[in-house]
Amino acid sequence: MTTDFTATRALFDLPEGVIYLDGNSLGPLPRAAAARIARTVTEEWGQMLITGWNKAGWMEQPARTGDRIAKLIGAESGHVVMGDTLSIKVYQALASALEMNPDRRVILSDTGNFPSDLYMAEGLCRTLGGDYRLKTVAPEEVMAALDDSVAVMMITEVDYRTGRRHDMPALTARAHQVGALAIWDLAHSAGAFPVGVAAGGADFAVGCTYKYLNSGPGGPAFIYVAPRHAEIARPALSGWLGHEAPFAFDPSYRPGRGIERMRVGTPPILQLAALDAALDIWDAVDLDDLRATSLALTDRFIAGVEATCPDLTLATPRAHAQRGSQVSFRHPEGYAIMQALIARGVIGDFRAPDILRFGFTPLYIGIAEVDGAVAILSQVMAERLWDQPEYRTRARVT
Amino acid sequence: MTTDFTATRALFDLPEGVIYLDGNSLGPLPRAAAARIARTVTEEWGQMLITGWNKAGWMEQPARTGDRIAKLIGAESGHVVMGDTLSIKVYQALASALEMNPDRRVILSDTGNFPSDLYMAEGLCRTLGGDYRLKTVAPEEVMAALDDSVAVMMITEVDYRTGRRHDMPALTARAHQVGALAIWDLAHSAGAFPVGVAAGGADFAVGCTYKYLNSGPGGPAFIYVAPRHAEIARPALSGWLGHEAPFAFDPSYRPGRGIERMRVGTPPILQLAALDAALDIWDAVDLDDLRATSLALTDRFIAGVEATCPDLTLATPRAHAQRGSQVSFRHPEGYAIMQALIARGVIGDFRAPDILRFGFTPLYIGIAEVDGAVAILSQVMAERLWDQPEYRTRARVT
Numbered sequence: 001m002t003t004d005f006t007a008t009r010a011l012f013d014l015p016e017g018v019i020y021l022d023g024n025s026l027g028p029l030p031r032a033a034a035a036r037i038a039r040t041v042t043e044e045w046g047q048m049l050i051t052g053w054n055k056a057g058w059m060e061q062p063a064r065t066g067d068r069i070a071k072l073i074g075a076e077s078g079h080v081v082m083g084d085t086l087s088i089k090v091y092q093a094l095a096s097a098l099e100m101n102p103d104r105r106v107i108l109s110d111t112g113n114f115p116s117d118l119y120m121a122e123g124l125c126r127t128l129g130g131d132y133r134l135k136t137v138a139p140e141e142v143m144a145a146l147d148d149s150v151a152v153m154m155i156t157e158v159d160y161r162t163g164r165r166h167d168m169p170a171l172t173a174r175a176h177q178v179g180a181l182a183i184w185d186l187a188h189s190a191g192a193f194p195v196g197v198a199a200g201g202a203d204f205a206v207g208c209t210y211k212y213l214n215s216g217p218g219g220p221a222f223i224y225v226a227p228r229h230a231e232i233a234r235p236a237l238s239g240w241l242g243h244e245a246p247f248a249f250d251p252s253y254r255p256g257r258g259i260e261r262m263r264v265g266t267p268p269i270l271q272l273a274a275l276d277a278a279l280d281i282w283d284a285v286d287l288d289d290l291r292a293t294s295l296a297l298t299d300r301f302i303a304g305v306e307a308t309c310p311d312l313t314l315a316t317p318r319a320h321a322q323r324g325s326q327v328s329f330r331h332p333e334g335y336a337i338m339q340a341l342i343a344r345g346v347i348g349d350f351r352a353p354d355i356l357r358f359g360f361t362p363l364y365i366g367i368a369e370v371d372g373a374v375a376i377l378s379q380v381m382a383e384r385l386w387d388q389p390e391y392r393t394r395a396r397v398t
Numbered sequence: 399m400t401t402d403f404t405a406t407r408a409l410f411d412l413p414e415g416v417i418y419l420d421g422n423s424l425g426p427l428p429r430a431a432a433a434r435i436a437r438t439v440t441e442e443w444g445q446m447l448i449t450g451w452n453k454a455g456w457m458e459q460p461a462r463t464g465d466r467i468a469k470l471i472g473a474e475s476g477h478v479v480m481g482d483t484l485s486i487k488v489y490q491a492l493a494s495a496l497e498m499n500p501d502r503r504v505i506l507s508d509t510g511n512f513p514s515d516l517y518m519a520e521g522l523c524r525t526l527g528g529d530y531r532l533k534t535v536a537p538e539e540v541m542a543a544l545d546d547s548v549a550v551m552m553i554t555e556v557d558y559r560t561g562r563r564h565d566m567p568a569l570t571a572r573a574h575q576v577g578a579l580a581i582w583d584l585a586h587s588a589g590a591f592p593v594g595v596a597a598g599g600a601d602f603a604v605g606c607t608y609k610y611l612n613s614g615p616g617g618p619a620f621i622y623v624a625p626r627h628a629e630i631a632r633p634a635l636s637g638w639l640g641h642e643a644p645f646a647f648d649p650s651y652r653p654g655r656g657i658e659r660m661r662v663g664t665p666p667i668l669q670l671a672a673l674d675a676a677l678d679i680w681d682a683v684d685l686d687d688l689r690a691t692s693l694a695l696t697d698r699f700i701a702g703v704e705a706t707c708p709d710l711t712l713a714t715p716r717a718h719a720q721r722g723s724q725v726s727f728r729h730p731e732g733y734a735i736m737q738a739l740i741a742r743g744v745i746g747d748f749r750a751p752d753i754l755r756f757g758f759t760p761l762y763i764g765i766a767e768v769d770g771a772v773a774i775l776s777q778v779m780a781e782r783l784w785d786q787p788e789y790r791t792r793a794r795v796t
Contacts, residue, residue, distance in 0.1 A: 127493055264485050
């Protein structure tokens with residue numbers, strides 16, 4: 001199949017006059033989502049009330065939608081389930097993996113991992129007590145740091161700051177060789193390129209849906225447990241909807257079948273409706289086409305900026321195999337530069353201390369947007385348009 | 399102030415021909431919620447995109463909405479925050495409380511607690527290892543079971559099956575006397591009657607919003623930490639939005655100020671929009687009026703059913719002080735009876751093994767609905783209308 005990205009672009013509601021290069025932070029609104037959410041609200045919640053859990057299929061939706069995610073991350077059907085936030089899913093995966101490797105005490109991660117993953121690991125280690133600890137090394141040192149002290153390797157495939165992509169199959173193979181389990185965070189991978197959790201040998205994978213998958217602010221996370229662990233992994237967060245028979249109201253917990261046990265509490269039905277509408281778009285996307293287009297866009301952006309903005313330093317790897325679907329440049333005045341860009345309709349974001357971050361999402365970004373962004377950025381840089389007091393006042397979130 | 403419940407009823411979208419006595423499971427749709435959600439979807443997500451986190455105030459919404467909940471549960475302003483599901487909030491409260499009482503190993507709860515609370519406690523004990531354990535006693539034995547082995551008492555104020563209400567101030571005082579901390583689950587309290595977590599001395603309180611508060615399927619939970627613990631409690635689930643400076647992207651976790659540290663991941667903005675619309679209704683409700691009306695309704699239902707249905711056994715306490723806002727009856731054929739009722743437009747629910755459960759929510763239920771439900775129930779019982787094969791086939795959720 002060949003994807004017509006001109007057609008997919010029309011499926012999104014994007015404001016006039018904006019070049020949106022922040023879909024790696026919050027994806028835009030799929031046009032069909034508004035109607036889908038409204039239907040869930042008025043026809044399901046409003047008319048079915050409590051019976052919606054059966055009649056509208058709310059109860060099974062986390063697994064049904066999980067199967068749609070599975071296709072995008074190269075997972076086996078029936079082994080992905082939706083719920084909670086990514087941080088919670090990181091905790092579940094970590095706690096399960098540590099228990100499956102009971103003689104070891106080290107969680108290995110890298111300093112490029114998203115802080116929340118590291119914080120959740122810190123919190124878990126403190127709760128577990130004893131000599132459990134989180135060890136972080138530089139991203140390029142993960143392979144060498146894998147030794148027989150490591151219980152679990154927890155890595156985010158694509159670095160949120162630089163867009164550098166780790167080699168999932170190679171790191172996972174090495175982790176297994178030394179007797180460690182591998183958890184992959186796909187926050188900047190799912191919907192960014194073809195992911196292969198099964199082929200890559202991941203033991204657990206987690207991710208969010210509000211970035212490249214366009215499920216809206218606060219959309220639910222997902223978790224994958226490899227089939228070989230599905231009936232072994234114990235969810236530390238053992239909630240009733242992960243119970244073998246939630247409506248038996250047993251006094252004691254018995255884990256549900258396979259991935260179902262990773263459910264915790266009542267699923268967020270309105271957010272799931274938005275996600276489901278967003279995933280309809282993905283049904284028509286060939287992920288290899290997506291990847292080829294994404295690389296062409298990021299190559300073009302890098303070339304354009306480097307040709308016109310000598311003060312910006314590329315932070316993203318040039319090698320395709322090491323690149324996600326974003327491009328980052330460094331500049332000491334990165335914050336003010338990004339504010340100047342946003343004021344001119346180019347929306348990317350800033351990540352402390354000095355990263356200008358631009359996401360390229362072929363579903364709704366094409367060559368015209370890349371060239372437009374390059375032109376505005378080069379003007380902002382050449383004319384020092386960022387050097388204004390109003391661009392230096394930091395808001396809490398950028 | 400005096401609440402006009404005839405006026406509040408018009409604020410809900412209830413299907414024709416239905417007497418909805420299951421608002422203690424899933425509250426109905428507030429008419430204003432559909433428009434509010436649509437505005438959040440199209441004007442905020444659609445038009446503001448990533449800037450919605452600042453411009454639409456999404457980032458602060460969990461605390462802002464938490465303050466609205468605080469008013470309904472008698473909590474101090476600035477000490478309630480929204481997020482996740484109730485089970486996750488139970489885990490956070492438990493883990494924090496156990497760490498604050500490090501020389502003890504027992505979580506005390508009762509067999510009438512909602513199973514998910516017990517499951518989360520079991521999971522936490524297993525993760526903590528050592529001799530941490532969950533001890534459950536009969537509801538009436540909690541007071542006597544409070545001794546100096548108990549680290550934390552974890553009680554759901556109103557029993558989900560019987561509607562029996564515990565005495566929060568008395569149990570909490572006794573817990574403190576023996577050196578235990580008290581966690582209160584308000585799932586069937588918040589919006590059911592005036593709750594007093596501060597006056598009652600609760601150390602932690604948690605609850606959900608999709609029952610009496612009408613936030614819709616999968617609406618976010620809340621957590622309260624008493625001000626005296628706010629800067630001490632450590633969130634075991636230490637996510638980035640609970641960090642002191644989430645956007646500094648520090649490699650190490652530092653808990654945020656007070657209740658903010660109990661945030662974990664990205665908040666569910668669409669569900670929060672629904673909740674916010676639902677809370678607008680609560681602004682005009684006097685909780686003492688609500689309680690008086692609720693008791694009048696449950697008294698009337700009990701009297702009506704007992705006068706006409708001799709085969710049903712009341713499971714709910716007659717004493718007002720021990721009653722929540724629901725009435726439950728037992729019958730061995732409870733499941734089939736409830737199906738027969740639902741087929742006739744009276745929606746309550748069934749809880750295994752033999753409980754028929756009816757929630758009374760003055761915001762949209764009045765005397766006419768009570769009398770209508772009594773009439774249909776008495777006909778179902780007198781004519782054995784439940785004794786049909788189609789009413790005995792169990793669906794997964796009731």
